[in-house]
Amino acid sequence: MIELDQESIKRSRMRYGEIQLYAGSACPELAQKIANYLDVSLKGRDVIEFPNENLFLKLHSSARGQDCYVIQTHATPLHRNLMEMLIMIQTLRLDYASRVTAVMPYLAYSRSDKKDQPRVPITARLVADMIEVAGASRYITMDLHAGQIQGFFTVPGDVLRGAHVLNPYLRKIRPQMKDPVVVTADLGFAKKGRQYAHVLDAPMSFIEKRRIANDARAEALTLIGDVNGKDVVLVDDEVDTGGTLAQAVKVVKEHGAADVYMVFVHPVLSRNASERLAALPVTEFITTDTLPIPEQKRAFFGERLTVLTVSQLLGEVIRRAHEGRSVGAMFNE
Ligand code: R5P
Numbered sequence: 001m002i003e004l005d006q007e008s009i010k011r012s013r014m015r016y017g018e019i020q021l022y023a024g025s026a027c028p029e030l031a032q033k034i035a036n037y038l039d040v041s042l043k044g045r046d047v048i049e050f051p052n053e054n055l056f057l058k059l060h061s062s063a064r065g066q067d068c069y070v071i072q073t074h075a076t077p078l079h080r081n082l083m084e085m086l087i088m089i090q091t092l093r094l095d096y097a098s099r100v101t102a103v104m105p106y107l108a109y110s111r112s113d114k115k116d117q118p119r120v121p122i123t124a125r126l127v128a129d130m131i132e133v134a135g136a137s138r139y140i141t142m143d144l145h146a147g148q149i150q151g152f153f154t155v156p157g158d159v160l161r162g163a164h165v166l167n168p169y170l171r172k173i174r175p176q177m178k179d180p181v182v183v184t185a186d187l188g189f190a191k192k193g194r195q196y197a198h199v200l201d202a203p204m205s206f207i208e209k210r211r212i213a214n215d216a217r218a219e220a221l222t223l224i225g226d227v228n229g230k231d232v233v234l235v236d237d238e239v240d241t242g243g244t245l246a247q248a249v250k251v252v253k254e255h256g257a258a259d260v261y262m263v264f265v266h267p268v269l270s271r272n273a274s275e276r277l278a279a280l281p282v283t284e285f286i287t288t289d290t291l292p293i294p295e296q297k298r299a300f301f302g303e304r305l306t307v308l309t310v311s312q313l314l315g316e317v318i319r320r321a322h323e324g325r326s327v328g329a330m331f332n333e
Pocket of ligand 1: 237241
């Protein structure tokens with residue numbers, strides 16, 4: 001932690017006003033935890049949905065001249081939550097907020113990041129454009145599916161890593177693991193997987209995966225590396241349908257893996273993913289609260305689910321953004 005520069009904090013307050021936190025409907029618990037960390041109250045607002053599904057928003061108090069943060073994760077119902085966030089940003093802008101930051105622990109459409117076949121959209125770019133057009137002057141998010149998505153925004157942003165909360169926990173449970181090996185179920189995650197391997201002081205193996213269609217189906221193919229008789233720590237950025245990691249568990253078990261730990265940042269857990277994953281021979285599922293996991297989904301996992309909160313990480317980044325202090329310094333970067 002670097003020492004507080006009181007002068008720059010004062011300057012920043014004079015320029016942007018006080019921190020105002022606004023919670024979207026998608027992650028009220030996470031927003032409340034962030035507010036607790038920052039020792040501020042969430043600002044009041046009404047969101048009304050008309051019978052025609054149009055949303056209407058009204059702030060309880062003025063945002064004029066203030067430094068506003070809209071905390072909204074892109075959870076289901078995705079399009080409603082996305083639209084609500086955009087409307088909230090625009091409302092704050094129209095109320096003369098001095099600065100509006102979109103805090104999106106999970107950014108939707110991150111997987112639509114390039115034209116990798118003819119006649120398809122780049123929806124992540126569209127989402128970035130919409131956030132800016134709504135009036136956000138900055139954004140904060142976590143583990144983008146592809147780092148290059150940062151380039152879709154013209155406003156500055158902080159992209160944080162779930163590893164900052166997952167790593168300390170993995171270090172803690174490391175002594176209970178026998179000869180661990182970190183496995184990525186997706187070659188696209190190999191570079192980040194290496195960071196987990198470093199923390200666990202463990203070797204790496206990879207699963208080569210090939211998408212078989214434009215829908216959610218996936219097929220895990222070859223295992224590159226050795227997992228025989230070892231505990232496997234399967235890592236990925238997100239679990240959507242659970243197909244990728246379910247196949248990965250099958251592959252590592254076929255290759256003689258002992259205990260399997262599943263680690264992922266974003267618990268999208270669409271449709272029956274929870275039920276599907278919970279049926280697997282996995283010792284522990286370790287994830288974060290970038291997306292809320294409803295009680296009925298948690299119930300499938302029982303004691304095997306560990307959800308680590310990113311609230312303090314996000315709270316501290318909001319504080320530093322507000323005070324004009326380095327975020328990299330939090331991680332000695
Ligand atoms: C893929 O590119 C990602 O890293 C994840 O592996 C993927 O999003 C998981 O999707 P699903 O759980 O539907 O297989």
